[in-house]
Amino acid sequence: MESSGGDAETPSFGPRVLVVGGGIAGLGAAQRLCRHPAFPRLRVLEATARAGGRIRSERSFGGVVEIGAHWIHGPSQGNPVFQLAAKYGLLGEKELSAENQLMETGGHVGLPSVSYASSGGSVSLELVAEMATLFYSLVDQTREFLHAAEPPVPSVGEYLKKEISQRAARWTEDEGTRKLKLAVLDSFFSLECCVSGAHSMDLVALAPFGEYSVLPGLDCTLPGGYQGLIDGILASLPQDMMVFNKPVKTVHWNGSFQEATSPGETFPVSVECEDGTRFPAHHVVLTVPLGFLKERLDTFFEPPLPTEKAEAIRKVGFGTNNKIFLEFAEPFWEPGCQHIQVVWEDASPLQDAAPAMRDTWFRKLIGFLVLPSFPSAHVLCGFIAGLESEFMETLSDAEVLQALTHVLRRATARSSEWSSCRGAAGVPANGGISVLRKPPAPGAQGRAEVALAQRPVHQGLLQLRGCGQHRRRHRPAGSAPPHGRREAPAPDTVCWGSHTSDLLLHHTRSSAVRLEGG
Numbered sequence: 001m002e003s004s005g006g007d008a009e010t011p012s013f014g015p016r017v018l019v020v021g022g023g024i025a026g027l028g029a030a031q032r033l034c035r036h037p038a039f040p041r042l043r044v045l046e047a048t049a050r051a052g053g054r055i056r057s058e059r060s061f062g063g064v065v066e067i068g069a070h071w072i073h074g075p076s077q078g079n080p081v082f083q084l085a086a087k088y089g090l091l092g093e094k095e096l097s098a099e100n101q102l103m104e105t106g107g108h109v110g111l112p113s114v115s116y117a118s119s120g121g122s123v124s125l126e127l128v129a130e131m132a133t134l135f136y137s138l139v140d141q142t143r144e145f146l147h148a149a150e151p152p153v154p155s156v157g158e159y160l161k162k163e164i165s166q167r168a169a170r171w172t173e174d175e176g177t178r179k180l181k182l183a184v185l186d187s188f189f190s191l192e193c194c195v196s197g198a199h200s201m202d203l204v205a206l207a208p209f210g211e212y213s214v215l216p217g218l219d220c221t222l223p224g225g226y227q228g229l230i231d232g233i234l235a236s237l238p239q240d241m242m243v244f245n246k247p248v249k250t251v252h253w254n255g256s257f258q259e260a261t262s263p264g265e266t267f268p269v270s271v272e273c274e275d276g277t278r279f280p281a282h283h284v285v286l287t288v289p290l291g292f293l294k295e296r297l298d299t300f301f302e303p304p305l306p307t308e309k310a311e312a313i314r315k316v317g318f319g320t321n322n323k324i325f326l327e328f329a330e331p332f333w334e335p336g337c338q339h340i341q342v343v344w345e346d347a348s349p350l351q352d353a354a355p356a357m358r359d360t361w362f363r364k365l366i367g368f369l370v371l372p373s374f375p376s377a378h379v380l381c382g383f384i385a386g387l388e389s390e391f392m393e394t395l396s397d398a399e400v401l402q403a404l405t406h407v408l409r410r411a412t413a414r415s416s417e418w419s420s421c422r423g424a425a426g427v428p429a430n431g432g433i434s435v436l437r438k439p440p441a442p443g444a445q446g447r448a449e450v451a452l453a454q455r456p457v458h459q460g461l462l463q464l465r466g467c468g469q470h471r472r473r474h475r476p477a478g479s480a481p482p483h484g485r486r487e488a489p490a491p492d493t494v495c496w497g498s499h500t501s502d503l504l505l506h507h508t509r510s511s512a513v514r515l516e517g518g
Helices: 024-034 080-087 098-102 125-145 156-168 175-196 227-235 290-300 307-315 357-364 386-392 397-412 445-454 480-485
Strands: 016-020 041-045 057-060 063-066 114-117 248-252 257-259 269-273 278-281 283-286 317-319 321-328 339-343 368-370 378-385 418-423 433-435 462-464 504-506 512-514
Touching (some): 016 024, 024 227, 080 227, 125 156, 125 175, 156 175, 175 357, 175 378, 248 290, 257 278, 290 307, 290 317, 321 386, 339 397, 357 397, 378 386
Parallel strands (some): 016 283
Antiparallel strands (some): 057 063, 269 278, 321 378, 339 368
16 A cells, blocks of 8 residues: 655655654654654644644733643643743743742642622632632542542542531531532532533542642743743754644554555555545654544544553543633722632532523633733633533623623622623634543542553554543643653663664663554
């Protein structure tokens, strides 16, 4: 079988390596591999006209707006995103300070600057802080079941609600205060859904929840935009390495493919693009999002993946997060305000309600972050996860604006006007956050599924890496580079002696890994 892709501009010796996906996982793998002479024939295929995946910074509202990745979580020396941002000069003095890097947050989001009741009026920040302390102490307790032979309940949500119910039974305040406490706790459940990328914490497995690694450091943003990270990596790659506008249709693997420009040479993999172009390779690193794999699993690989591999990919949960930007002519919030919380007074994590989505989707919002001041605009950014987030994608900007106008005016009892509203347009809907989904019966099945999804499809030929496939860092913004680099050790630790698909890479820690898909 002949290929129409061609590699006329690349060297004619050495194994041909193809990275599928130009997000930060793919770019990170390409950057590491291209530094070593063992891999002179390296290409990166990107489906769109730009690199970066869900890292996307835009100039809007008179400043830089992060449509995708927002923070560096755990900005300290153990975080490769932080290391790259520091290397490229993208961080300020405060973010680089030892004090900031050593700060322990426990992986929890800070308290709101102000909290509003949905019917109007403020909620006591002392009460909010009390409920936050309770909620996060229980979240921390869930990590204790990581090595338990049998967790007490299957999911994180069930455990949290069980513990909250026992504590609420001992509250001695009046009924109104008790209801308000539960309503505040319900808002923290929505926040944790957003952090975990799940529709409900009832869907998140309890046993493996403690696997997530929390790095020290106070979460920070990149003043000039996350895109600077992508630009820095791209500048380090050869100009002809990236191939844009090449969405992949099918990965043909475990075969014997030929190319007209390389007579006598055979390749075990051939990557077919939507436009009919084929790129043959000895090794393929797949760094597409887990959501993409789940959606295209039945047609993306030829032959199909082994049954156990395919089932593992299907069973690992994957959630949706969205951002909503609101622009105001004048701010209604006080100077110094950073986070606005809205508490729905009739909500409770102990009650299961399923009203019409159109009438209630906005209740899943975790609140609004106040973006840094722009010269001529005042902007809030709302975060929303789960099925409500997916429903919001079906609405027009006008419908979203109308709903949130009503919510904010009622909660704040103010009549500020704002001029625009938009969601995270342009960010793929099948790009979100992986979830260690609750198994159908108690057990640690979630851990086994992630581990199985990472195993080689074929030794030295094809393996899956990228967002959503790291057991300890499955959240975005700060978790993708380790995925792409996991199969690409430092250049001075690599040796090779073959052009076959059985290429072996050696790591300095005396472990051996194979260059396999991403």
